[in-house]
Amino acid sequence: MVGDEQAKSATENDTKEKKFDFRTYWHTINKHKWIILGLTLLIGLFTALKTASLPHIYRSTALLLIEFNQANVISIKEIYGLGSRTQAYYQTQLKILKSRVLAEKLVDRLNLLKYHQAKDTVQQSGSSWLPGVWSPPEEASPTTTADEKGRRNALVEDVMESLSIQAVRNSQLVAISFESTDPKLAADVPNALAEIYIENDLEAKLAMTNKAAEWLSIRLEGLREKLSESEKTLQQYIESQGLVNVAGVKTLATKQIEETAGTLVEAHLQLAQVENMYKQVQKLRGQSSTAFESIPAIVNHPLIQNLKQAELEAARKISELRERYGQKHPQIVAAQAELKATKKHIATQIRRAVDRITKEYDLARANVRTLENILEQNKNKIQAINRKEYQLSALEREVEVNRKLYDLFFTRFKETDASQDVQALQSTVGRVIEPAIIASIPYKPQKKRIVVISLILGLLFSTLLAFFLEYLDNTLKNPEDIEQKLGLPLLTALPKLKIGKTDNKMKAMWMFVKEPKSAFAESVRTARTGIMLSNLDNKHKVLIVTSSIPNEGKTTFAINQAFALGQMAKTLLIDADMRRPSIAKSLGLNDDGPGLSDLVTGERNLDECIDDHLSQDGRNVDIIPSGVAPPNPLDLLSSERFGEILKELSQKYEYIVIDSAPTIAVSDALVLAKYASGVLYVVKANATPYQLVREGLKRLRQIKAPVHHLVLNQLDIHKPSKYYGYGYGYGKNYYGYYKSYYGEK
Template identity: 55%
Template sequence: MNKEEIKELGGQMTISEGSRVFIIPSEKEMAGDSVDIPQDEDKIAELLAYWHTFKKYKWRLIGLSLLVGFFTAIYSDGLEPSYSSTARLLIEFDRANIISIQDISATSSPKKDHFHTQLEILKSRILADKLVDKLNLVSHPAFKPASQQQRFDWSQWLPSGWLPSKKPTTESTPDPIETPEEKQKRIVVNAVRAGLGVSPVIPTQLVEISFESSDRELTAEIPNALAEIYIKYDLDTKLEMTNKAAKWLTERLENLRQVLEKSEKNMQDYMESQNLVNVTGIKSVTVRELEETATNLLNARLQLANNKRVYKQVRALQAGTTNFESIPAILNNSLVQSMKQAELAARRKVSELEERYGQKHPQIRAANAELEAAIANKKTQTQLVIDAIIKEYEMAVAKVKNLERGLKSKKAEIQSLNKKEFELKRLERDIEVNRQLYNMFLTRFKETNASQDLQELQSTVGRVVEPALPPIAPFKPNKKINVIMGLVLGFLFATVFVFVIEFLDNTIKTSEDVEQKLGLPLLGILPKMKISKKDENPYLMFLRKPQSQFAESVRSISTGIMLTGLDNPQKVLIVTSSVAGEGKSTVSINQAFALGQIGKTLLIEADMRRPSLVKKLGWRTNPPAPGLSELVAGRLQLDECIHHTAENESLDIIPCGEIPPNPLELFSSGRFKVLLEDLSKEYQYIVIDTPPVMLVSDTLVVAKFATEVLYVVKANVTPYKVVLDGLKRLRQVNVPVRNIVLNFVDTKKTSAYYGKSGYHGDGQHAYT
């Protein structure tokens, strides 16, 4: 093997091996960082993916389209020729009035609603019933029971549970007591309605009335007759409504007249019973009297407050708790003041005589008698003032009470007047409302009578602008169009079916699936190999056909493993998968041979549940070659369990050996760990083939000793949720998976995904 030359260019690595050059992304790109890809290439790849899907299912698409077209041709060939004719009817919105009186049947709905309403009337059963009677269609040959053709019904070909149950309606449910003639007429009416077509001519006020039948003349007669019946039906409806309105207005007017007379009599009786002439004048006088009484009451209460204050002082004087001199009303009294002056003069006189003569002098006695008389006069006058204060207080209290009674009486009188006024106004309102209502109905009654004779002169709801003519050629079936539509619909249905199948496919197919569904970068893909009987050992394809696409893929993956370990050499490589049958053992063998061309490599078979490594290498299996189980158990030495390969001197193999009763216990032992440490010193790469992650727990134990895990996924087979569960189990034991290998990829069918990058996926290795 030629020596490899490794160069670093712009963050990427290029490896030259002989005439081949490998372009390897940087470690950042291989760790999962996105690589910028032109959007145009993404769009082209997406279109190529759609094209691949079409190519994958092309025969199904063509077969289903032809099948639907074949049945459509058979169906069209069995159809009876059908004719169609159309009449055009103008729907009037604004009708001209001869006199300025509103029509009793006029509506205030918007034009759009009015137009749609007229369309539904044209489709109604009542017009179809009148149409059958007018043209005597019950006796027409086209509607006789013998001529009724059984139409092809697709529902007869479908299972009964696929179609919703039909609920009976009043229109389709026959009357249990209907006569045979009525039943036949109902059938004919339903047939006429089924053949009729009423559609608007947008954005005009025109309506197209068409009919489809095997009778040419009938296809023209029915649309024209329906238009005439519709116009006449509208006119008859207006006349009927006018007559009913006139009759109802007559009865209503009589009732309103009686109500008006009764309300007027009620008002007159009420005024007489309450002796009312002018309620407003009486109320205004009473209000003025109430205001005067309220003013007098306010003044009286102020006066009472003053009198009450003096009255309390007097009562305190009588109780002996105060002196009369503290009461201003008594002290300021002129008579009391004169009596007090007389008392003071008598006291001065007594005092002077005592100083001059002594207390026993006759003049002293006369002066004392005069003093006592002055004091008695003062007390008498004070008592008179007190009596006057009490009397004045009592009069003020009586005045306030009298005014309060008068105020209350005036309020009651005003309230009574308010009630009478309210009742009187209510009676007046009744009279006014009844009079207005009576006048309104009387006016409308006169207008209705005046317009009743002018209904036929008013413009109708519509008019025929283009009558239907008998058709020349059949309307359908158009066999060519039907077959083409059948082919197109069949193709569309098949296309939807194909894409639904693709959508429901939850397997991993492409590098995009790996990155989007698993969130991990794709280390590489291994193409699906074509194995012939001439191949001696198809599992050694890397050695047998070194220039093949498969060998290049294996070599690219091994180169990627080598480069990811430039700073941290990947000594121990674990190869595993989610379930059995994904090709992990084949990957282990070929990767070991590829790494053996780079450095000294050891391949260990750790799948002790279903060992297949020895068989795939073509070695003897009975008795099994000594290997890992004997080595870890200590029954044999290392040189007795290591087997050298003739194909590559740098590759040694330790097979499974004798299957132990409990492989998990074997891998969990300390001897297995020590063994790997010793082997790592002797070999540059150690590749360990382990059991599937989802089947047993052996891989979870072995993976703890690995420096790199190579997770193999079988394309188009393994569901991505199963792969996620396997990756989750590894993460739970702190074993991260950084690379995915997609195996069994049909590169011819997936050229849409790998056309620009060989067969290694976007952002992965490419070779030139």
């Protein structure tokens, strides 16, 4: 349904974030301009009165140059490790300037305790000295030491809070400022603090130099004793160990180790060779002598090889003799005896070779052990020499370190003792570049500036308040609100009429007739055109005019719209608001005559109830007043008789305009809507909450009433608004031309 889609569109539009439009905000500001101006002026006036009662505060500033390159005391800081660089150094000096020690010296130097200190100090953008803080000296009353100390501590705290120490950017300058109601005091404090700072630094440097010299003297004596003790210890150690030339002894022992190590390597190689033969012999122990012939060292021995050759010759000889002689031949017997003797001799030589190998193995082992013992003894000797050399080197190093440290301290002591006073005095931490002078013009309060700022803040606050009030305003103010919050097109916007207390409200009812070229009449004609063009195929016959609540101007619109339609065709205006009828009275007709209630109940006929005075005057509009107020208007409007009457009237008139009761209060409009071909819903601008309008439209949509257009009534077109710039300003301009042309005042 169209109505449901429009309702949905209204809900979506209501939740959408509005785009920024400057004219919207300007309209809000213009609407609440008197609140904004009044509140701004009130805040400005209050601030001006409050500022006028504030005392004059004077401020003086001294410029102090902090010297970085001359801040060292010869080389004492090198000894103490107190070196610093630019940034850290300047930050340190600023902290010193702000220290309590200097503040106490400042209080004592200026004898500030002679002033009577009031306790009601006021703090403004840092502590400022206001009237009552410093007053002329008074006769001192007896006070205890504790009271005097407490007053002094409080005074020091106040001075520290009132001082402003600021480094000047990109320079070595420091600005020392002080504020007071006494201009002379405001100048004396920065100058005195700068002098105290320089003097304090000189005193500190002299004290440091003297302390360093004293410490060096004590330390030098200790170093002298330590050097003497270390030299004595070194000499005693040399004598006790009998050390003459440690390096020569160590060199000889090292050479012996190298020679022994080389011999030991050769002995190990020889032992390895003999050990191999020895192991082969040990494996063949207990076997015949021929078994040892497998050992190369034995079989390759020259003597055994000669014997083996003799054995072969004897065997060959026996073989030759056997071929010529018999077994018992003496030559054969002699040859066999020779062979046997040779074999026996070979066995004897093999046994001797085995014994020789065993002896060589034992001898090689003994040689290796002997060389290892010699090497170990030499190593122990070297280690002993190293230990003595290490201890000797340590004692010599200690003597050397003590001697160098003593010489260094002795040199520094002589330099410091010779130039400590001159260097300390020449190295000042800073100097005053520009002393503070007595101010002739107060520094604050800057009354004009405070008032201007208060006006700006007041304007900002009041503007925000105006926007907050506008945010709380939930009424429908303009055509855009109608479309965004309700989702229905606007039929027309009726301008607000200026009707004074002495004017008759009937003027509004006759506005379309009496002032046809006014903005109001033009808006009514716009509504008429919209009605006629909204449905060309099915012309709106019966138009119901209603609103959410009373006093929204629905009757005024119904009457003037009837006049407008009457210019086009025969029109009937019916007053169906039988609870609060007003059409007859507003048009100057007889409000006691028969009307709609009499017609529906059947007490009067149609001709008796129709008032045609306006038609006789050429208005082409007939009227049916409400008639006698019935006890049950809703029952009459719900009756079949009313439907029949309305059907009969539709045959007689081209347009029927029915003024109905409001939708929220009663249900009359809901009953009438079922007969309507169109419902015109009137909304009063800047008066009716849109929630009520939405509720009224919801009721009409629930019965599927043909609500297609809304009428915005009493729109003040004389107020600046963004909406008049593109369409709704036409009526205003047209009305202006009308007044100018016809000379209306």
